[in-house]
Amino acid sequence: MSFNEVFKAIADPTRRKILSLLRNGELTAGEIASHFDMQKPSVSHHLKILKQADLVQDRREGQHIYYSLNTTVFQDLLRWFCDFVEKGEKHGEE
Amino acid sequence: MSFNEVFKAIADPTRRKILSLLRNGELTAGEIASHFDMQKPSVSHHLKILKQADLVQDRREGQHIYYSLNTTVFQDLLRWFCDFVEKGEKHGEE
DNA sequence: TCTGTATTTAGATAATTTCCTAAATATCTA
DNA sequence: TAGATATTTAGGAAATTATCTAAATACAGA
Numbered sequence: 380m381s382f383n384e385v386f387k388a389i390a391d392p393t394r395r396k397i398l399s400l401l402r403n404g405e406l407t408a409g410e411i412a413s414h415f416d417m418q419k420p421s422v423s424h425h426l427k428i429l430k431q432a433d434l435v436q437d438r439r440e441g442q443h444i445y446y447s448l449n450t451t452v453f454q455d456l457l458r459w460f461c462d463f464v465e466k467g468e469k470h471g472e473e
Numbered sequence: 474m475s476f477n478e479v480f481k482a483i484a485d486p487t488r489r490k491i492l493s494l495l496r497n498g499e500l501t502a503g504e505i506a507s508h509f510d511m512q513k514p515s516v517s518h519h520l521k522i523l524k525q526a527d528l529v530q531d532r533r534e535g536q537h538i539y540y541s542l543n544t545t546v547f548q549d550l551l552r553w554f555c556d557f558v559e560k561g562e563k564h565g566e567e
Numbered sequence: 568t569c570t571g572t573a574t575t576t577a578g579a580t581a582a583t584t585t586c587c588t589a590a591a592t593a594t595c596t597a
Numbered sequence: 598t599a600g601a602t603a604t605t606t607a608g609g610a611a612a613t614t615a616t617c618t619a620a621a622t623a624c625a626g627a
Contacts, residue, residue, distance in 0.1 A: 383486055390484035391585085392477055402557065408604055421586050423605055442594050442603045453557040460554060463496065463547040485615085502574060515616050517575055536573045536624050 380433035382459075385452060388432035393417070394425050398434060398448065405447035474527035476553075479546060482526035487511070488519050492528060492542065499541035 388394055397411055412422040426446060429435045433452050437444050482488055491505055506516040520540060523529045527546050531538050 386484045386489070387584095390480045393585090395480070398557065409602095412604095417585095418587065419603085420588080420605070420607095424585080427605085439593085439604095444604065448557065450558055453554050457551065457554045457558060460547050460551045463492065463542065464544055464551060481614095487615090503572095506574095511615095512617065513573085514575070514577095514618080518615075521575085533574095533623085538574065 380431075380452065382455075384428075384432040385434065385456065388428050388434055391425065391428075393422075394429055397422075397425060397429060397446075401435065401446060401448045405445045407443040407445055409443070411446060474525075474546065476549075478522075478526040479528065479550065482522050482528055483550075485519065485522075487516075488523055491516075491519060491523060491540075495529065495540060495542045499539045501537040501539055503537070505540060 389398070393415065396414070400406060400411060400414060408423060408426060409419070411426070412419045415422055426435065426437070429446075430437060433449055435446050436449050437446050439445075483492070487509065490508070494500060494505060494508060502517060502520060503513070505520070506513045509516055520529065520531075523540075524531060527543055529540050530543050531540050533539075
């Protein structure tokens with residue numbers, strides 16, 4: 380996981396929608412794909428990018444693969460934004 | 474300003490570094506460009522994208538154009554991330 | 568008005584990203 | 598093992614993005 384991968388991952392609207400869907404709990408790849416007008420391999424590709432960025436986790440259960448949010452990375456991001464809103468003078472990127 | 478433009482804007486490492494530089498106060502386009510191994514027109518392009526996303530503001534003073542952070546947009550982003558970290562069940566994107 | 572400095576705009580190219588179809592892999596059930 | 602379902606991997610075309618050089622615009626001072 381790198382900070383850059385995370386920012387790239389959330390830059391895409393499809394991926395942000397996937398993250399929003401997962402806020403209500405884990406879903407299978409197929410359930411996620413059913414929310415989009417897009418072929419399954421394309422959704423799978425987006426899931427892979429989210430996983431590489433450590434924004435989601437997956438676990439297999441039989442034929443299904445369940446995806447869920449990894450909120451610890453969101454907390455790191457939260458801090459990044461907080462640092463801009465606070466008027467503090469120290470900084471550092473990456 | 475659209476949420477999508479903002480996320481696209483912060484997806485690029487050069488642009489995130491520009492934002493970090495501006496945390497210490499406003500800088501001219503030339504001062505910003507001097508921090509990068511990149512031609513000035515390229516930096517100018519990145520500044521334009523940050524401006525369109527409403528992450529920075531600019532003001533002209535003589536020959537110089539000063540750029541500075543617009544922290545209100547960061548607050549909106551902060552809320553977006555908070556919504557993921559909180560375990561709340563409601564959601565909505567864009 | 569002419570010259571120099573600061574910055575942006577325009578246009579081209581190379582790299583990256585998104586999405587598709589086809590094929591491969593993994594698992595379940597008969 | 599064979600067939601069905603769920604999902605990913607592979608390979609390629611189209612769209613987007615980052616960067617460059619050259620030219621244009623804006624301003625200051627002589």
